[in-house]
Amino acid sequence: MKKSKKFFIRICLSTGILASATLLTACFGTPAKHVKANYKVTAEAIPDYQSKNAPISSYWMPDKFLEWSAENDKDLVYNQSRVPLTKRISPDKLSPSNQNQNKKTKIVALSMMNSQTSGNPSRGTTKFESYTFDYWQYIDTLVYWGGSSGEGIIVTPSADVIDEAHSNGVPVLGTIFLPPKEYGGKVDWVKTMLKKDEQGQYPFASQMVKVAKTYGFEGWFINEETQGLNADDAANMKALIQQVKKEDSSLQIMWYDAMTKDGKVDWQNQLNDQNATFVQDKAADAMFLNFWWTQNNLADQKLLEKSNLYAKNHNIDPYNIYAGIDVQAKDVQTPVKWNLLEKGNQATQTSIGLYAASATYTNASNWDDFQNRESAFWVNQKADPRQVDHSVNESWTGLSKYVLEKSAISGNEFNTNFNLGNGYNYFKAGQKISEMDWNDRSLAGILPSYRWIIDNEGKNKISPSFDFANAYNGGNSLKFMAEHLDAGKSSNITLFASDLKIAMGAKFSVSMRSDQALKVSAILELANGQKVSIAGDKSLTENWSK
Known part of the structure; x- marks a missing residue:
């Protein structure tokens, strides 16, 4: 039984110029049965999704959190x-896309997946505008960032975010935000969290386990920045984390570099004797370092190099330590001293922590601007992970320089509709059945691992994008626009990294359409390096065909 390592599509035009080819559904495995039906555009009625009866994502103050029950x-x-x-x-x-990618380096993204702490519908809205993150291949953990002293400081990920992350193999953490007093933080909230019962246990820790397991997410990010605490409080905080891990060792806890072992709020910007206790002795799994390691007044101290050495000397994995980078204000314009992160030999001192990775959306002027920012942020300015950006004057370096494109495509079967999780319309089997704007990240598909690897013969030139006007299932399709195609020349587009088992009788199908007659082949790269080309059984036309 052979395995596919990657798979591609090859577009080839016999004569003329290709206007566009739209790739909607790629299916690998036993073909599903399809039921023919005649669909009609629905009558549109905008529901009151913000009514009192609409379900919303959960958030609490500490006392209410302790009262929660399923x-x-x-x-x-x-x-x-x-x-x-x-x-x-x-x-x-x-396989790395470029020689700089390190298989050990990880990325955690702290992202405002919704714009506020309260009032977030559980599964989307009747609006197109939403942060539909679609570079899951570059992150290893998502922190659903939220919490405010005026709404709630304990926030669970909304269900649509968990669904999409899980489909891409990414664990999700909720947030426990204990804010500074300047932002409304109260010592009493921390004391409530650290209160023991008669058996000397922390009810709050048990509740953290129950909520995460019941809702279906993987753990918590703890951000303790409330001043006025002491060493006993710090010891209790560590013991609470240890209880969480004892009750369920599979739950992940990430600790933020703010509280020290003496209970004070004193950001270290490195791993050292002041904060390491929180990731030792079966406490937190990882630490998110504060951001100042890259500031001019601290740069000469090489804090990430010191963190790497400290971790190794204290039996801590340095790649469970995340160098924090605050990108909220400037996203792709954020200045970073990347040389302090880099270790040589295509490695990094620690992993990478991004605060407000969603800034590419919140700072964008429109949808196209958002897509361009996302591409430059996660990949690079050339939108090709094979290329390596070199930072000039601390300019932003695309993150594909440091981390592999991960993939959750394995087993015997794979299919995707390439949906981003929103749309101006909704399509089924190529027919528009709704003209209502919508978003629901639960409906997002698996997107290409490589954005983009395109090899053109002759003078071929192809530009990839997402088409919201024509789709097969859902709100959008994957579109390739050709500025030029030479007759008899082909363009190979590498789509997915995979570990799929190919049994005798396996089927590969794709639903496509094109403005002009076009030949398409699927190419599977096997684990032994052999490439197998499967020619399409028909030429594409302007109508959807399989």
Whole structure:
């Protein structure tokens, strides 16, 4: 039984110029049965999704969090994710796109997946505008960032975010935000969290386990920045984390570099004797370092290099330490001293932590601007992970320079509709059945691992994008626009990294359309390096065909 390592599509035009080819559904495995039907555009009626009866994502103050129970959670059925966390392919089986990528370096993204703490519908809205993150291949953990002293400081990920992350093999953490007093923080909130019962246990820790397991996410990011605490409080905070891990060792806890072992708020910007206790002795799994390691007044101290050495000397994995980079204000314009992160030999001192990775969306002027910012942020200015950006005057370096493209495509079967999770319309089998704007990240498909690797013969030139005007299933399709195609020349587009088992009788199908007659082949790169080309059984036309 052979395995596919990557798969591609090859576009070839016999004569003329290609206007566009739209790739909607790629299916690998046993073909599903299709039921023919005649669809009609629905009559549009905008529901009041913000009504009092609409389910919303959960958030609490500490006392209310302790009162929560599954039995009394009226919105639980809507806020639970039932999509299991897909297992990703081992990095050892993946091939780097460029020589700088390191298989050990990880990225955690702290992202405002919704614009506020309260009032977020559990599963999308009747609006197109939403942060539909689609570069999952570059992150290893998503922190659903939120919390405010005026709404709630404990926030669970909305179900649509968990669903999409799990489909891409990415664990999700909720947030416990204990704010500074300047932002409304209260010592009493921390004391409530650290209160013990008669058996000397922390009810709050047990509640953290229950909520995460019931809702279906992987753990918590703890951000303790409230002043006025002491060494006993710090010891209790560590003990609370240890209880969480004891009750369920599979839950992940990430600790933020703010509280020190004496209970003070004193950002270290490195791993050292002041904060390491929180990731030792079966406490937190990882630490997110504060951002100042890259500032001029601290740069000469090489804090990430010191963190790497400290971690190794204290039996801590340096790649479970994340160098924080605050990108909220400037996203792709954020200045970073990348040389302090880099270690030589295509490695980094620590992993990478991004605060407000969603800034590419919040700072964008329109949808196209958002897509361009995302591409430059996660890949590079050339939108080709094979290329390596070199930072000039601390300019932003695309993150594909440092980390592999991960993939959760394995097993015997794979299919995707290439949906981003929103749309101006909704399509089924190529027919428009709704003209209502919508977003629901639960409906997002698996997007290409490589954005983009395109090899052109002759003078061929192809530009990829997402088409919201024509789709097969969902809100959008994958579109390739050709500025020029030479007759008899082909363009190879590398789409997915995979670990798919190919049994005798396996089927590969794709639904496509084109403005002009076009030949398409699927190319599978096997684990032994052999490439197998499967010619399409028909030429494409302006109508959808399989």
